[in-house]
Amino acid sequence: MTNWPIPAIPGVLLEDPEIRQFLNRHVANLCGRNDNKFPGAQPVSFANASLDLLEKLDFWVCEKSDGVRVLLFIVYNGMSANQEVWLIDRKQRYFHIDNLHFTHWERQNDPLTDTILDGELVIDIDPRTKKQTLRFYAFDCLVLGGENVMKKPLVKRYARLRDWVIAPMKRALHRFPEWKANAPFEIVAKPQELSYCVRQVLDTHIPQLQHGHDGLIFTCAESEYVTGTDPKILKWKPPSENSIDFRIDLRFPLGHDGEADTFAKPVFLLTEWMGGDKYEFFDEMEVDDDEWEKMKDSGEEYHGRIVECVWSRERQAFRMMRFRDDKPHGNHKSTVDKVLESIADGVEMEGVLARQDSIRAAWKERAARQRGAVHKPQVGQRAPPPPPPPPAAARAGGIRR
Secondary structure, eight states, X not given: OOSSOOOOOOSEEOOOHHHHHHHHHHHHHHTTOSSOSOOOEEEEEOOHHHHHHHHHSOEEEEEEESSEEEEEEEEEETTTTEEEEEEEOTTOOEEEEOSOOOBOSSOTTSBOOSEEEXXXXXXXXXXXXXXXXXXXXXXXXXXXXXXXXXXXXHHHHHHHIIIIIIHHXXXXXXXXXXXXXXXXXXXXXXXXXXXXXXXXXXXXIGGGOSSOEEEEEEEESSSOOOSEEEEEEEEEOOGGGOEEEEEEEEEOOBOTTSSBOTTSOOEEEEEEEEXXXXXXXXXXXXXXXXXXXXXXXXXXXXXXXXXXXXXXXXXTEEEEEEEOTTOSSOOBHHHHHHHXXXXXXXXXXXHHHHTHHHHHHXXXXXXXXXXXXXXXXXXXXXXXXXXXXXXXXXXXXXXXX
């Protein structure tokens, strides 16, 4: 179990099914989808083949925050003539957020509307004062001002997020200090680095973190935003910490009266999601007697909940890390199979760092080829305009907040 607190999603949960259905349809339309499923992208587990992919394509890398994944949805309510802000979790629940204000990137007196950001809600703890601050670390933009930008590469989506959402918001907070004072949480752009700068993430970013983390995320900087599982978003964890989300079912022994003895230690069955409402038995989770006593003392209900588990090589059994109440289902069977492959074919950090020079060389070679592809103009022909510059921090070797 993690020692870092996991935040509860703030705001007021939307209970009205008609309004929820309306918002679902609106989000789906903005994202160009025909269904009302959670449109967020999901990573795949890192394996040896991922190192080859990092050489083949340009990737960014950041720490994997230990928080709650949500989409931030900004919309204008024509009936009330007010801007509304919602958080959407992976269960497709909507939480209405008061006292957050977003202004248009060009017209500071106009509200931003029809915008969807992707990010992680975490609790930052100041190491000196121990003060807790709720923050939303935004790392992607799906829709901006009604324009679907999901087909654009990450480098452009992140620039929109940083320059057209975060920067105008900061200027507005400076103009209206009361907005900042009353905001329920802070919003920042999550720092990113180029994929061959893993050492910088390990040595600079992670030591400065004020929240929990459990690995790294590599995201392809060249590709579009993909809803559902995206093979170009790579989740790296030490092989021993690669986790799987299961639904846990308890089976209690029968007592003398023929009824289930709920005080006796049950068998903990881990079931994998097969799609729909169907689950199938996968394995048993090991729980020793002392752990069972602590479970009983906690008063927590375990049966039927989603739990995150890791494989213990020492015990040769699955062990529970934490509850995942933020997820409607455990991992699908296809995901379970891939995680098991990544555990068996896992890459330690030494292996990632050993490929950094070749990843950097391949990146530079691609950049050189792209520059060489720009032909010189013929006599009397105007030269084409130069390409847009990369993020300032990228030119300095990394992308900063």
